[in-house]
Amino acid sequence: MSGQKEQHGTGLSSLVARGAVLAALASALLVVVDTPLKSFISSSLDYFSLHVSSSTEYDLSGVCQQVPGLSPRNHDAERFIRDKVESPAYHTEIINKLTRIIQIPSESYDDLGPIGEDDRWDVFYDMEKYIKATYPTLVGNVRLDHANTHGLILTWEGSVPASEAKPILMLAHQDVVPVLPDTVGDWTHPPYEGFYDGEIIWGRGATDDKGYLISLLESVDLLMKSGFRPKRTVILAFGCDEEISGENCGRPIADFLHERYGDDGIYMIMDEGSMGVQKEFDQSFAMVSVAEKGYLDVGINITSSGGHASTPPDHNVIGILSEIIVAIENSPFPGRVTSKNPMFGFLECAAAHAPPASLTSGVRENLGRVARGDVEAQEKVAWLLDDSLRYYFRTSQSVGKINGGVKINAIPELASTMINLRLAVETSVAQVKEHYESLIRPIAQRHGMHLEGFSSSGYDSPEQHRRKISLYSVDDLEPAPVSPVDAEAFRVLSGTIRNTLHPLGKDGSEELIVTPYLMPANTDTKFFWAVSSNIYRFTPINLVHSLNRAHTTDEFIRADEFVREPLFFATLILNADDAVGVDGS
Numbered sequence: 001m002s003g004q005k006e007q008h009g010t011g012l013s014s015l016v017a018r019g020a021v022l023a024a025l026a027s028a029l030l031v032v033v034d035t036p037l038k039s040f041i042s043s044s045l046d047y048f049s050l051h052v053s054s055s056t057e058y059d060l061s062g063v064c065q066q067v068p069g070l071s072p073r074n075h076d077a078e079r080f081i082r083d084k085v086e087s088p089a090y091h092t093e094i095i096n097k098l099t100r101i102i103q104i105p106s107e108s109y110d111d112l113g114p115i116g117e118d119d120r121w122d123v124f125y126d127m128e129k130y131i132k133a134t135y136p137t138l139v140g141n142v143r144l145d146h147a148n149t150h151g152l153i154l155t156w157e158g159s160v161p162a163s164e165a166k167p168i169l170m171l172a173h174q175d176v177v178p179v180l181p182d183t184v185g186d187w188t189h190p191p192y193e194g195f196y197d198g199e200i201i202w203g204r205g206a207t208d209d210k211g212y213l214i215s216l217l218e219s220v221d222l223l224m225k226s227g228f229r230p231k232r233t234v235i236l237a238f239g240c241d242e243e244i245s246g247e248n249c250g251r252p253i254a255d256f257l258h259e260r261y262g263d264d265g266i267y268m269i270m271d272e273g274s275m276g277v278q279k280e281f282d283q284s285f286a287m288v289s290v291a292e293k294g295y296l297d298v299g300i301n302i303t304s305s306g307g308h309a310s311t312p313p314d315h316n317v318i319g320i321l322s323e324i325i326v327a328i329e330n331s332p333f334p335g336r337v338t339s340k341n342p343m344f345g346f347l348e349c350a351a352a353h354a355p356p357a358s359l360t361s362g363v364r365e366n367l368g369r370v371a372r373g374d375v376e377a378q379e380k381v382a383w384l385l386d387d388s389l390r391y392y393f394r395t396s397q398s399v400g401k402i403n404g405g406v407k408i409n410a411i412p413e414l415a416s417t418m419i420n421l422r423l424a425v426e427t428s429v430a431q432v433k434e435h436y437e438s439l440i441r442p443i444a445q446r447h448g449m450h451l452e453g454f455s456s457s458g459y460d461s462p463e464q465h466r467r468k469i470s471l472y473s474v475d476d477l478e479p480a481p482v483s484p485v486d487a488e489a490f491r492v493l494s495g496t497i498r499n500t501l502h503p504l505g506k507d508g509s510e511e512l513i514v515t516p517y518l519m520p521a522n523t524d525t526k527f528f529w530a531v532s533s534n535i536y537r538f539t540p541i542n543l544v545h546s547l548n549r550a551h552t553t554d555e556f557i558r559a560d561e562f563v564r565e566p567l568f569f570a571t572l573i574l575n576a577d578d579a580v581g582v583d584g585s
């Protein structure tokens with residue numbers, strides 16, 4: 001930090017120097033103080049960051065450069081599709097297709113048994129039947145493969161072999177989150193009616209993910225009807241269990257395609273994103289998620305001998321578990337903005353394109369130091385960002401379950417908890433496990449308990465088994481590899497976005513800025529890391545209008561947004577086809 005803002009008058013530099021000392025002191029203090037003081041200090045930090053470090057201004061030229069809108073060379077196909085998506089008759093048709101697929105209640109449940117044994121999967125036969133009946137042209141021109149019965153893979157073979165032009169793959173899922181029976185009454189329109197009120201299509205799956213699925217089918221169907229024949233193979237693949245584990249369809253589909261096309265054999269994967277076109281920092285962004293946070297469920301069991309409640313120990317398993325939970329919540333993972341995180345790219349885009357006043361002060365000024373790996377700046381920028389963004393820059397942890405004790409007059413023998421974590425892109429499952437082990441080890445020692453770590457062999461002495469704290473993980477997933485934003489595939493995607501989607505500003509003066517982003521949750525793409533290095537998650541709709549109510553009551557999609565989605569996907573296919581042979585991809 002160097003303070004050289006002489007125009008602010010003399011005396012400031014000494015104030016700034018004092019500020020720097022104070023800020024350093026404050027960050028040392030932050031570790032130990034409580035919330036009210038913490039927020040006070042943070043606001044003073046904010047004050048000083050406003051006045052220092054302008055001499056390290058980050059050079060923004062060349063940062064977050066935008067490609068121009070990309071028009072397909074095949075004007076006839078493009079014209080055909082544009083005419084369609086602007087015709088009211090077509091709107092009626094495609095809206096009808098969406099409302100009818102919403103009427104199929106293709107719910108996936110956490111406790112589903114295997115396909116073929118649990119007959120609740122059978123509703124997916126109806127989905128396949130519906131797709132076949134609604135898209136006869138499409139189905140007649142593709143090869144349809146099944147992965148584990150209900151995973152559907154539709155391959156529209158290109159004229160150039162996949163070894164010379166890698167196929168483009170677009171994913172959607174057929175399943176929806178169940179509607180809890182006692183919430184049905186809270187819906188404005190019944191969840192499986194597929195009601196269209198002239199403006200909005202209501203129902204479970206409208207945005208997540210049947211709007212996307214129908215749009216993909218439409219885009220290929222329209223391209224076929226336009227007379228277009230692809231050089232690059234086009235593949236649509238529809239899972240049946242994205243909302244649960246993805247093991248029943250998501251993984252088999254990925255395995256199938258990996259088997260067929262090999263490592264990195266796919267040009268680009270498009271999948272739903274939790275983001276679309278949105279306004280942030282007073283600027284319209286098309287947010288393309290180029291990575292996903294990791295995932296970990298940690299279980300902690302505390303076992304000890306029980307006994308009668310009249311002769312209790314000072315601390316029983318419930319007390320010790322409480323101590324552990326308090327320790328966990330009191331040592332949250334630190335927030336840090338690093339250049340490895342796609343959200344750093346987003347901050348660069350905001351710094352380069354958003355109105356200067358809209359970005360939290362101190363963020364822009366510190367980007368250079370963040371990029372150079374200055375840990376202090378990395379932590380400070382994370383600290384300065386508002387609450388809605390902070391979880392993109394840290395590993396989150398949420399204690400979700402607790403269990404212990406059966407009887408008021410008996411000393412409990414087992415207490416347990418489960419914690420859900422979403423891993424920052426810079427960390428790993430192993431690092432997080434290590435953090436928990438070192439946090440809990442001293443507590444175990446204090447209580448004379450054996451600590452059974454995540455990778456414990458289980459061959460311990462019987463004495464250790466009587467009093468122990470066991471750590472185990474249920475589900476884990478490393479943070480996704482970050483897909484490149486300097487790849488040709490990303491330029492094709494960006495150009496398509498800028499050609500087919502509009503910024504949110506009413507006056508049309510604003511530019512739509514394509515930015516990398518990070519998905520805090522996971523999609524079926526978690527199975528596809530080996531299939532393609534270019535995995536992009538993006539929903540081509542205006543998410544300010546279509547307030548995302550996925551997973552809750554009153555899910556809906558605005559018709560005027562939905563009917564334009566096929567234009568985006570079809571143009572993407574055309575543009576990706578134009579790139580065949582450009583650099584041998």
Ligand SMILES: *[C@@H]1O[C@H](CO)[C@@H](O)[C@H](O)[C@H]1NC(C)=O
Pocket residue numbers: 300301403416470472
């Ligand atoms: C932990 O405790 C739960 C009961 O709360 C039990 O179902 C589970 O098997 C235990 N796991 C381990 C690893 O001890």
